[in-house]
Amino acid sequence: AEFLHPDEQKFFDVALGLVQTAGRLVRDAFDTPTSVVMIKSSSTDLVTETDQAVEKMLIDGLSKAFPDHKFIGEESVSGGAKIEFTDAPTWIIDPIDGTTNFVHRIPMIAICVGLTIKKQLRAGIVFNPITRELYTAQTGRGAFKNGFPIHVSNNKTINTSVLCASMGIHNVKAMGGKWLEMAQSNIRKQIEAGVRGHRSFGSAAINMIMVSQGCVDAYVEYGLHAWDMAAPAVVLLEAGGVMFDPSGSDFNLMGRKILCAATKELAMEISSKLTHADFEPEA
Ligand code: IPD
Ligand code: CA
Ligand code: CA
Ligand code: CA
Structure with a gap:
């Protein structure tokens, strides 16, 4: 390179x-x-x-x-x-x-x-x-x-995956009740889809690192900023991981949301289960 x-x-x-x-x-x-x-x-x-x-x-x-x-x-x-x-x-x-x-x-x-x-x-x-x-x-x-x-896992299916799905509590507040409902329903949908476990570490970077080193298989969060994602994104990609917008379209560093995963198959399966929304809060 x-x-x-x-x-x-x-x-x-x-x-x-x-x-x-x-x-x-x-x-x-x-x-x-x-x-x-x-x-x-x-x-x-x-x-x-x-x-x-x-x-x-x-x-x-x-x-x-x-x-x-x-x-x-x-x-x-x-x-x-x-x-x-x-x-x-x-x-x-x-x-x-x-x-x-x-x-x-x-x-x-x-x-x-x-x-x-x-x-x-x-x-x-x-x-x-x-x-x-x-x-x-x-x-x-x-x-x-x-x-x-370090390397990501090779997990391709939700039912063998540990997912990280953080709600980012201040983002939920910033977006109001509708947002809380979406975050809750997205977690419910992952449980219904048969996810093996949920974790959330209170740091977007550590969540992404957990995917990068193969401990967690995927991570979704809305409301993040470029500074939460830029450095761990390089680690994740170089560890073999994939990064998308939660809707399944291309990742945008300035787009305030992320779906990252060990494999494209897993990312697409998760994306297809979620309700999607734009994140355009005031602050
Ligand atoms: C926060 C953390 C948290 C995420 C928030 C971020 P900060 O960053 O990454 O996990 O849910 O959206 O703002 O404020 O502790 O640097
Ligand atoms: Ca941060
Ligand atoms: Ca910070
Ligand atoms: Ca902060």
């Missing part, structure tokens, strides 16, 4: 160093919870000083190394502002995916740094600093956990 940019390896190496430093910051804050918790849109939408400090540290470090690069970071995108996604090398950053887990001291969180060039996914780093599991991938070069190759 060809690099789209001659310096891609350097981009990846610099980002990896910064993520490792960020990991120490998050681990210290997790072990000694002193960071102030703030409420964003509601009591189900939190941010802490650690989220903000980590995002700033990553963006400062990357922009110092690569002054012409662009950034899309969760805590730097101010409420409702339209995200500008261009052909330039763009770092898509979620400083802590799983902030509710972080605040509640559930050790399932991930620092996510993804890179796009010409709007194509090129690299993804997903690091859980608590369990010290580091997932890395570059397009065309495989997916790794702490340096060892």
Whole structure:
């Protein structure tokens, strides 16, 4: 596989160093919870000083190394502002995916740094600093956990699958009662279709990683943002997984929803069971 940019390896190496430093910051804050918790849109939408400090540290470090690069970071995108996604090398950053887990001291969180060039996914780093599991991938070069190759399962049917179906509670709130009904009925339909089990880890990135390493067979969620999906998407694809819009059409990084799976057959079976809707909330 060809690099789209001659310096891609350097981009990846610099980002990896910064993520490792960020990991120490998050681990210290997790072990000694002193960071102030703030409420964003509601009591189900939190941010802490650690989220903000980590995002700033990553963006400062990357922009110092690569002054012409662009950034899309969760805590730097101010409420409702339209995200500008261009052909330039763009770092898509979620400083802590799983902030509710972080605040509640559930050790399932991930620092996510993804890179796009010409709007194509090129690299993804997903690091859980608590369990010290580091997932890395570059397009065309495989997916790794702490340096060892990982692969999705080869599950093709719902009745041998463990599915991850998260409702994203603040999204359900943002969309109102109709949305709650859809989320509930979609989970009911999966149970009726004979799914072996359901899991949800409170972090979109960890949900996608669970598919990437073959523990979970598929994952559906509505309401996500590019920063939840970019980095783990590279890991998932390089681990042999597939990614679609839940309706079964092409995946769109800016489309706010995902259906990912170990195999295309499984993805299509799940897609055919679900009720679909567009996700266009105010916030
Ligand atoms: C959230 C988590 C959660 C998902 C939400 C995301 P955050 O990210 O990934 O699993 O359901 O939609 O916003 O806010 O913890 O970075
Ligand atoms: Ca958040
Ligand atoms: Ca997130
Ligand atoms: Ca976050």
